[in-house]
Amino acid sequence: MDKVTLFEMGPRDGLQNEKKLIDTTDKIKLVDLLSECGFSKIEVTSFVSPKWVPQMADAADVLAGIHRNPAIAYAALTPNLRGYDGAKAARADEVAIFASASEGFSQKNINCSIDESLERFAPVLAAAKADNIPVRGYVSCVTDCPYDGPTPPENTARIAKALYDMGCYEISLGDTIGAATPETTSLMLQAVQQVVPIAKLAGHFHDTHARALDNIEVCLGYGLRTFDAAVGGLGGCPYAPGAKGNVATEKVATLLHSKGFATGLDLEKLAKASQFAQNLKG
Template structure:
């Protein structure tokens, strides 16, 4: 019997946020509607961040209000502060995410505060979400390397992951933001994090900047991970991480997992339609 691996689709948010040209709201809705048919249990749909930070996400409410919600699919939104959380709740996001970093410099560049200050900011969001019955997912960026600081110590990653888990995040997504990871570095990082957070509460979020993402997924599978983030068409990257373009492609990841005898439950015909829609954005992302 094939073992299940969950792929968490992040293309509509983490993927599109880095597109220079504003993607029409109706195109975002059409993309999410296709992804909703593809067999995902979780789709990161948008983020409620100030438009001056990420103009691409200024239509977050319209996107969540416009999609056709499929039964059994969780639609998530990134919420950096309590104002964003309240907007996400009003737009009926099923899940929210908070975003920390293992690098002090990246934290300052990305969310304009120290790591410690970011945790303080997250406390009211998580408390409110848990009281409202809304699941919270925690992200840790720069888990291997930082565009400003270079290599990141595995224990630094473990500390922020542990804090997010203690706050009440049901899962911690470990982001190789600049694609600096190699299997050896990923394993070292995971071994540190697993001392603090159960492996079934972890997800790998690996960028393919240097072509190592699939090898890093394989190494993570051997370490017990069964949850991975990816973006349709290999979209995106963080706007605050120079040169970081390229989440691992959902289709490439799913094909690799199937070859390795894992079950993803995804429909490749529908995924092909979603990739075809992306080609209308004027750039080939795969």
């Protein structure tokens, strides 16, 4: 049976946009519930400035408090070397860096140009290589940007290649505002697969317009076997207006199982984690 990896984003991408500060103990409990579901990858938190994302100010405490399963890689998002040092000190198993395929989003999200962002990541990749910590790369706005409009596929391919060439073990292609369609997803993948091997790509879709599962099916047809998802459909990006709602992990798992793919996930335990996650939102 063909295996698909679901990379759980709920604790980080799911919660970062919540206005109400969530207790550290509840974040830890969410990760612990997810650890029982059969995931091999969980993105726990991000080491960003609390000034910009107050919800993630307790990143080190959350990583210190979780019950770690040795079969799971617990990841953290790191925008720069300072963030990387924090993640390393907190014993993150892997880290992620994020670039945008659109200039407008890069400026709004990390306050610099795309090329400047890539320069910032070079020391992170060098440090991670020396420390033997895997680095995952995210590309935002792979088909559409809330500021610049449609993203040319060649722009996405350029950034994906840059991150891959820098040493990222996998490139997650993010539909940040949930505007992708099967057609634009296909055009984007046609461009990206020419410069990054399909086996090194992941899909990250928001369900803003209820097209995430359609786009995932397109990706499966191209050979992608890793997808990001957030339990309970939590979250979105604070710098992408109106783009709340990652695709729900339980929806993706159900789709994959119906198509004969194995995920290794226990859907009953996942439903329990989903209920807890949704209660956190209130």
